[in-house]
Amino acid sequence: MRFGLIFSLIIAIVAVLFALQNPQTMDVNLLFFETRGSTALVLMVTFALGIMVGLLSTLPKQLQARRKLKKLQRQIGSESKSSPGSSRPFAVLRRPPPLMPGAPIAVVAPASAPRTAATYEQGLAQLTETYEVRRAWRPGSERGYLSAPDADRVDALHRAIEDPDIRAIFCVRGGYGCLRLLHRIDWALARQHPTLLVGYSDVTALHLAFYTKARWTGLSGPVVTEWAEADPATLDSFQAWCRGTPSDLTGNFDAGLTPLASGTVSGPLLGGNLSVLSRLIGTPFAHLEHAGVLDAVAGVILGTFTTGELDPDKPTLFLDDVFDDYLGTRSYPVVRGLPYGHHLPRCSLPMGAPVQLRATAEETSLTAQSPVVDS
Structure with missing residues (x-):
């Protein structure tokens, strides 16, 4: 946690320095949209949008993995009981069907x-x-x-x-x-x-x-x-x-x-x-x-x-x-x-x-x- 905070502060400081040292402006055109802004700001916004798109693209897999995890947790809860003095449940078992006469x-x-x-x-x-x-x-x-x-x-x-x-x-x-x-x-x-x-x-x-x-x-x-x-x-x-x-x-x-x-x-x-x-x-x-x-x-x-x-x-x-x-x-x-x-x-x-x-x-x-x- 502490390392992540320090790393985020370093990235923020670098971004501020980059913006201060690159005050030039540039034209921005996207389809019918036109504007003019700071080169540094445009680059940082583009970078941020790229990160957001990347994160959103992984969202379906994350949701699917979370659903599988919840399903597995429900199976564990229904299949097993915890041992006395331990919070670890029994493993999920693959039980065969019953064996009846004539099978x-x-x-x-x-x-x-x-x-x-x-x-x-x-x-x-x-x-x-x-x-x-x-x-x-x-x-x-x-x-x-x-x-x-x-x-x-x-x-x-x-x-x-x-x-x-x-x-x-x-x-x-x-x-x-x-x-x-x-x-x-x-x-x-x-x-x-x-x-x-x-x-x-x-x-x-x-x-x-x-x-x-x-x-x-x-x-x-x-x-x-x-x-x-x-x-x-x-x-x-x-x-x-x-x-x-x-x-x-x-x-x-x-x-x-x-x-x-x-x-x-x-x-x-x-x-x-x-x-x-x-x-x-x-x-x-x-x-x-x-x-x-x-x-x-x-x-x-x-x-x-x-x-x-x-x-x-x-x-x-x-x-x-x-x-x-x-x-x-x-x-x-x-x-x-x-x-x-x-x-x-x-x-x-x-x-x-x-x-x-x-x-x-x-x-x-x-x-x-x-x-x-x-x-």
Whole structure:
């Protein structure tokens, strides 16, 4: 502000000096208008008129930009709520349409191929009883532990996204390979066609990338190879989210959340497989605490973890010890015991959708604040 005032004064002084040092007069003719005036005054008036015309020419674009900004602000206001203690709203989300029985879907394999052909065929058959499978991955193009070369896998993903009839993209399984696709995905295409992405484990990489790059919400739910053996609680949790029904994320499961640190917060639910999440940080030495992630979140929810066989003759730290070391003294709520991991039954999680985490002496709960689909 002070610099602008000083600059304006300098321009004014220069203009006055120019007028005093150039007292000559000149004839001015414009169409039928004729007059005579100071050369300096004529030049300054012409310069001022040029500035005004330039400013007026940009006025339509400025008004259009202002209208877009107001529209975006209204969208943010309707899409989100502010987190406690923060005035920053959630990002505007691109929610896919609801996924109802009989809807057309695509089945892709962005990571590894099925461990056995039987589990895939049985799961695909079970999936076909609920939805219309328009596109489905077929064996024959495997490359090592990958279901197909990178270019083929990302092409299948693109074709599913750009198909206007496809209501959801189901992943065959996790394994490994989704990280190899992130730099190949057409994010502009994704922003134009939000589609419900279903999967977990290695699909964590896709869920987080689509949220970051395209503002998709997704569903961390059962992969195709699990559908033949999925229990009612797992399927009910998944289908409730597909219908757009916000609910208690643990309502259908015989499991209780245990608080490690208390508090109540709201925010977008992000995460998934911890191993994949760690690799997304960016370096081979990255650690969630060292990378600052644990200082930036509003809360932490721990699912179930698999451990190898312990040698009774060797000293070790148990999971409870590790959780206490890194999370027990946090200023935000931390809970464990969410029925989510590499097992069944398992609850489905709405990636990117706002949820509320409550960990108090009276109640420990994780509830949805809005649907994952555009209901």
